[in-house]
Amino acid sequence: MTTNLTIGERVAWYRRRRGLSQEVLAGLVGRTVDWLSKAENGRIELDRLSVIKSLADALDVALGDLIAEPTLMDWTHDSGTSTVPALRSALMNYRQLTPLFGVPTEGEPPTLGELRRNVAEVWDAYQDSRYGLATRRLPLLLADALIAGQAYEGRDRERAYALTAMTYQGAAMVLTKLGEADLAWIAADRGLAAAQQSGDAVVTGSLFRSVAHCLLSTGRFDAAVQLVGDASDYLRPGLGAASPDFLSIYGTLFLTGSMAAAHSEDRGMVRSFLAEADQAARRLGRDANHMWTAFGPTNVAIHRVAAAGELGDLQVALELAPQVDTSNLPTERRARHNLEVARALSSHARIDEALAVVLEAESWAPEQVRNHYLARELVLSWVRNHRGRPGQPMAELAKRLRVV
Template sequence: MPPRLQSLRTVRWRAATVSLPHLIHDCLTATEAYDGDEGRRAHTMTAYAHQLAALFLTKLSEGDLAWTAASRGLAAANASQDHVVIGSLSRSAAHSLAAIGEYAQARGLAATAAQFLEPRLGKPTPQLLSVYGSLHLVCALAAARNDDRASADTHIAEADAAAQRLGADGNHLWTAFGPTNVSIHKTTIAIELGDAQRAIAIGAPLDTSTVPVERQVRHAIETARALARWNRIDDALATLLDAEVIGPDQVRYHRLSRDLVRDILTRPRPPRLAVELSDRMGVRPEGPRW
C-alpha cells in the first residue's frame, strides 16, 4: 500500500480516538501534505472536522466562534470540490449565522447552497437529498425567526418534498433528515411565529423515536416551550423531565430549557419538580424570591 494513502487512513482512524483540536490539526496537516484525489479527501475531512466544532460551539452558545469554525470548514469544503460536502458545510455556516441573529444572511447562504445542489436532484443520493432538504429547513427556521411566514412556508414545503423523496428517517451526513425531522421543524417554526397552539398540535403527538437522541430532546424542549406558552405548566414540566431521562446534559445545559425552567420558577407556587430540576440545572430565577 502506498505510504501516503496509509497516512491518510491513519488520519481517519485518529478521528475516532483524539480530541477535536488534535483532529483539526491532523486534517490541516494532511491538506498541506497531499494533492490530487488524496488532497481533496483531506479537505473533505478538514471540512467535517470544522463542522463538528461549529456544532459543539453553537450548542455552547458560542455563536461567533461557531461561525469562525463553520466558515473555515466551508473553505475546506470548496477545496474538496465535492458538491455534497459544500452543501453540508453551507448548512453548518448558515446555522452559525442564525445562532448570532443574522437571519437574512443565514437564509441567503442556505438558499444559495440549495440552488447549487438543485441540478443534481435528478438522480440524487440519500446524502444529497438529506443535505438539500436540511438546507431548506435552515431557510425555513431563519425566515420564521425573521417573522417571514410566507418564506418559512415555502422552504418547509420544499424540505417536506425532499423528505418524501427520501422516504424514511435517516441520519445521512449527520443531518437527522427525514419526515420526522421536518415535523420537528414545523413545531419550532410555529413557536417562532407565535402559534403555540399549532406547535402543540404538531409536536405533542409526534413520535420521534426514529431520530437521534439530540433531535428527540430538542423537540421535547420546543414542545415544552409551546405547552408553557399555552399555560399548561404541568405538561411542559413532564415533557422536560421525560427528555431529561434520555438526554440529561442537553436538557440541563441548553439555553432554551434553562430559560423555560427559570420562567416556570417565577410563576406563583412553582411545582416541586420544577424546583428540583432547577437545582440539577443550577438555575435560579431573577428577583428577590431567591
C-alpha cells in the same frame, strides 16, 4: 452575567444601562409600555428569538447577551478538565493556517481511514448530545486533519480536505450548541474553505448548513434566509442524479432556512422552505442519517412544530406535536423537539406536563438541556411564577440548570 436572571430582567438591566425609559424602549420595538413592563417582570415569557432579537437591536447588545450565552461548560467524565478554551486555542493557532512562515508539519499524518473514523466519532458524540466528549476530541482531530491536508496528494488530498471540512463543521455545530457563536463562525468559515478545496458538492452543501446555523445563532436571520436561497441555487443542478447523501444535505438546508424565516416572521418563506424540504424527504423515502443530518419525514415534521412555535402559533405547535414520533431519531433531535413541546405546553399554563417533557429530554441529553436558552428560561420562569415553594422535581431541575 449570571444565569439566574430571566431574559426580561436582562432587558431591564441593559435598558437602565442605556439610560432608556420603558416608554422609549417600547416605542423602539413597536410594543406597549404595559407589554414591556410585563416582559421585564416575567409576566410575559420572552421565548421567541425574533422578539428577543428586536430588543437586543434596540439596546445595541448581542442576542447572546440577553439569552445568557455562553454558559460555563461543566467538567464531566467525557470532557475532563479541558473544554472550550482548548478548542479555542486550536482554532486560533495561526501556525497551522498558512505555509508562509515555513513552519514544518509536526507528526505523521493519520491514514484517511483513521481520520474518517475519528470524524465520525465526533459527529456521533454531537448527535448523542455529548458535547464534552466532542469538545475534548476536536483539538487533536483538527490538528490531524490539517496535517493530512498538507501531506497527501491528488485525490487523497481532496478526501483529506473533505474530512477536514467535516471536522470544522463538527466543531461549529458543537460550539453553536454551547453558545460560542463567534468561535462557531470561525470554524464554519474554515470548514467551507476546506470543503471548496475538496471539490465535493455534498460536503460543501453540508458546510452551507453550518454557516446558516452560525448566522441564526447571532440573530442574522435575514442573512441566513438569503444564504439558504443562494446555496440551494448552487446545489440544485445536482438534484437530477442526487444520492441519498445529497438529498439529505439539500433537504436539511431548507429545514435550517425554515427556522431562519420563522425568526424573521416570514410565513410565506417558512411554507416555501418546508415544502422544499418535504419534497426532498419524500424523494428520500424514509428517515435516515446520511451525513449526520437525521433527515427524513420526521425531521421535517419536527421543524413544522418548531417553526409554528417561533411564529407564535403555539396552539398549532401543540396540535402538531403529538403526531411526531421521534423515537428513532438521534438524541439531539429528540431532545430539541421536547423543548419545543414544553414551550407550547407552558404557553397554555400546562406547567406540570411541560416540566415532565423537559425532564424526559434531560434524561436523554443533560448537556443539551442545560446549554439551551429555552430550557433555562422556561424553568426559571416556572420557579419565579410558582405560588409557594416549587415541587421537588422542578426545584432540583432548576438547581441542575444553575438558574437558581
